[in-house]
Amino acid sequence: MDDPRLNNAAVETAHPVIGPGHTYASVTDKISSIVLTEKTPRGWLIGFSVCFLGTMALLFTIANLLLRGVGIWGINIPVGWGFDIINFVWWIGIGHAGTLISAILLLLRQEWRTSINRFAEAMTLFAVACAGMYPLLHMGRPWLAYWLLPYPNTMGTWPQPRSPLVWDVFAVSTYATVSFLFWFIGLIPDFATLRDRAQNRLVKVLYGMLAMGWRGSAFHWQRYESAYLLLAGLATPLVVSVHTVVSFDFAIGIIPGWHATIFPPYFVAGAIFAGFAMVLTLAIPLRKYYRLGDFITMRHLNNMGKMLLATGLIVSYGYLMEFFMAWYSGSPYEKYMVFNRLHGPYKPLYYLLILCNVLAPQLLWSARIRGSQVALWVISLVVSLGMWLERFVIVVMSLHRDFLPSSWGMYYPTAFDWSMFLGTIGFFLTLMFLFIRFLPMISIFEMRTIVPQPAGKARQ
């Protein structure tokens, strides 16, 4: 009973969520100075340039795709869903941790979320932007994308709302909109801070417009907090529904390896797993280069390591269940799906997946590993790779050998598949770089709420 690890107050003292000695003014200055400085760090310029090359590769690929069609990718019959759907699911999964951190941990009153929620939300938004691109371009004629929406038209047709692909349109567009709103209203009070602290007239006017005249009135804060909590409450079921709908894209189909009721929970856990890995991948270098160790403390990294372990175990359970159900179903096609994963032409990727997603996260049981930034960073990259492989396994390995051996085939990505994938990574990081330069990457006003009050200061 006297174990200090069970005592909340002791944990707070030993592993604070904010470094000692901070005041309202110091957190404001520290975070806003990163944005308001006249000098752009050299490292930022180099990193931005490299990532911008990726963006150019993406634009090049898209231009080619629009001119020549989806034939430049490796997709074929039977594998009609190649890198585009793999990457769509991968990116949208990454986005989910941002909403989880900002909404669910807010509702659960997990104070440690405060310093990581802002850039996790930005990550969500940019990941959804990358994700949304894939299904649109995969349609072949993206300029007709509005045909997906129900509107009265001269063709006399309507979308089929019993199809999960139409559910996807509504789920992803709602998710993108709500994520943007959540992120933007979180930024309004910080825009006001930047407006009030900017020296340059133009900068002041620009942030002033974004702040929309926010003045921190008590009545405004009251409505603001009410709206913010309600948004968190709405985003929580939303984030679960979005990846559920994404998993329906597969589960409603009858392809062996897709037609499983475990898919929705297994996809949602996988999304959070991948997302926390990406948050760690971004947070560890950021706290180092911008010296934010006081705000993103080891406690945060440790907690995220635990989240990674927990969600990794759920995902492992999903893999186990897939095997169990294949055996229990008695269906020869389902059984062959498992045999094909273990012994088929793509088997190295399956074993690599198990190594990345099931075995590697087990290292996080050790408190020493969770306390090492390098180890956490490497594990986060391994998990990101593993989650990408998982989608490869689900999409390609299920499609390439389904019911009739005469219609089996192989899928090989082309150079344009790779340039599109690397291009979206470059685009994502380009947006992240712009974000950390021009917007406060940590929520300033929320940091003020966790600054410890000096004892005896309050006068009554």
Add this chain to the structure above:
Amino acid sequence: MQNQGLYGLLAEFDNPEDLVAAARRAHEEGYRKMDAYTPMPVHGLAEALGSHRTRVPLLVLVGGLFGCGAAYAMLYVIETYVYPLNVGGRPYNSWPAFIPITFETTVLFAALAAVFGMLALNGLPRPHHPIFNAPRFALASHDRFFLCIEAGDPKFELDAARKFLEGLHAREVTAVER
């Protein structure tokens, strides 16, 4: 009117506890047209100023119900009247298949109502406000806490209000021009 051209009296505090105590005292004193300005949400401050509830949750409820009803009605009309498709003899109004879209649209409209409702009730965007005329007001988004008794308050008397605010441990009391 002696207070022509005056917006109100602004008192500056170091910490939220003092501000909440001051706001409560001012409310007890009978001042009603007041506002407080803080760099972050302060628990109990709006209540101390006499505002106990907001209409934001009601707007969110209305937005959500509207989204839910509108989405289901749209799907129902499309699938039963406008463009009925017979899929394996299943009913046209196949409600379980309509739930995902209905749910997403409910969340969408509730979220839009929360954000735009909050902004509208707050009267934002508003490019300028007299309170920004106070020279030290920029600190309201930094580390200071302000209480403003507005000149429009029926009980407002410049000297009495100034004396009252100075008695509340305010660091500084300034008049804000309109």
